[in-house]
Amino acid sequence: MKDASTSTGRATASAARSRSTKSTAAKKPAPKKAAAKPTAKKGAARKYGVVGTTRDGVVILGPAVKPTHFTSDEIRTTIRELFKKA
Template sequence: MAKIAKRAGPRPYRSLGTTSDGVVILTPKVAPTHFKAGEIRRIIARLKREEADREAREATAQARAPSSPKKA
């Protein structure tokens, strides 16, 4: 935490916008050090694709599986 505060300096936060109920959305004082926005977007898109593929495989497997006879 001390590194971030030292690197950020005494600058005030900038307002990104205000919601309809009056909450002000602030921008971070410094850029992220580990992940960039593009990297995060690519990872989220990849995870969504993988989830859709997994669901499609499960649906195909269920459709191919023979239905078990119902007991009376």
């Protein structure tokens, strides 16, 4: 026994039409993405302190901000000073 959709051809065409119209039916274009807003620039950066100048004129700069950690030498000298005071 044959399938009803294949014997008439009409049902197959209408089924194909209904499927294709759903996928291609008046698609809206994708919305345009707005350009990224410019970010606020940071305030004036702290200037680097000049530590020294070499013979050939190269300027040696110090750190812009105070260090946030201690070196092992600083820890040792602090401990020695505390033991001397105690």
